[in-house]
Amino acid sequence: MAHRGETLERDESKYMYYLKEAANLGHPDAQRMLGINDNRQEDENMYLHYITLAASQGNSTACGILGQYFSSAEWCPCGLTKSLILAKHYSKMSLEEDEEGQPLSAYNFSIALYRLGLNRYEEIMEIPGHSPIPKALFWARKALEDDSFPLRDNVTLILSAMENEVKNHCANCRKEAGCSSLKRCVRCLGAWYCGKECQVQHWKAGHKFDCIKRK
Numbered sequence: 001m002a003h004r005g006e007t008l009e010r011d012e013s014k015y016m017y018y019l020k021e022a023a024n025l026g027h028p029d030a031q032r033m034l035g036i037n038d039n040r041q042e043d044e045n046m047y048l049h050y051i052t053l054a055a056s057q058g059n060s061t062a063c064g065i066l067g068q069y070f071s072s073a074e075w076c077p078c079g080l081t082k083s084l085i086l087a088k089h090y091s092k093m094s095l096e097e098d099e100e101g102q103p104l105s106a107y108n109f110s111i112a113l114y115r116l117g118l119n120r121y122e123e124i125m126e127i128p129g130h131s132p133i134p135k136a137l138f139w140a141r142k143a144l145e146d147d148s149f150p151l152r153d154n155v156t157l158i159l160s161a162m163e164n165e166v167k168n169h170c171a172n173c174r175k176e177a178g179c180s181s182l183k184r185c186v187r188c189l190g191a192w193y194c195g196k197e198c199q200v201q202h203w204k205a206g207h208k209f210d211c212i213k214r215k
Contacts, residue, residue, distance in 0.1 A: 023050055028059040048080075055090060060097035064105040067091030071108045084119070088112035095139075103146040107155055110139035114162060126171050126191075129206025133166055134190030138212045141189075166191070171207070172198035188212050 022030035031054035034046075054062035067090035070083045087108055094105035117125055117132035125133055140159040143149060167184075168177045171191040182192035185199070188211040193199040203211075 023053070026053075026057070028054040028057040028062065031057075032059050032062045055093065058093065058097050060094045060102060060105075063090045063094035063097065064102050064108075067094055067105055067108045067112075071112060084112045084116050088116060103143040103149040104151070106139045106143040107149075107151060110136045110143065110155075111158065113139070114158075126166060127206070128202060129209045131191075131207075131210045133162060134185075134188040134207075134210045135212050137162055137190045138188060138214070168192075170194040170198050172202035172205070185211060187214070189214065 016034075019030055019034050023034045031050040034050045051062050051065055055066050067087050069080050070090060071087035072082070091105040091109035091112060094102050095109060113132040114136040117130075117136070121127060121130065125131055137159065140155050140162070143155045144152060144159070146152075149155070167182065169175060170177075170182060170193050172193060175194050177192075177194075180194075182194055183199070185191040185193070185207070190211070191202065191207060193202065
């Protein structure tokens with residue numbers, strides 16, 4: 001680190017002292033940085049404490065970290081219990097703060113939406129006005145927009161599985177596609193129809209609440 005032509009050596013103890021001071025004064029970036037630092041030192045309780053403080057102030061990175069941990073808590077070293085509800089909550093907070101830069105949050109939010117729908121509606125996923133499919137597909141596609149995202153293959157598999165579950169029958173009348181091709185909702189790309197009449201009926205029945213416009 002240069003200062004007036006001189007080189008200053010990093011003093012780790014002073015760095016941690018001032019970082020903790022800033023964190024305890026309520027600065028979310030300092031809380032996030034301190035949490036990550038403490039995680040490297042295997043201080044799990046301190047890590048969660050500062051990451052949670054940062055997330056409570058809307059720090060997008062901290063929210064994304066908690067969303068990931070609650071989504072796959074069985075792999076988390078911090079002693080958290082898996083919770084799709086909390087994974088959805090924190091992933092959504094992360095996206096609200098920084099939608100473009102959070103492919104992992106988009107991925108976790110998509111999975112949480114889909115799996116909560118499976119649990120909540122006993123695997124009946126296309127109830128008009130309550131279907132998680134359009135939004136889950138939207139956020140999975142959002143995650144794929146980042147070419148450097150390391151879990152792109154996972155997202156592609158999940159996206160394909162969700163589409164295959166619903167694209168072979170009409171979302172309204174449930175008629176199987178057979179040899180004919182169904183028409184996809186051009187607004188959300190998350191529902192398929194055998195014709196215009198079914199599309200209009202489905203929209204009025206509740207798809208207008210499920211449909212999410214592509215950006």
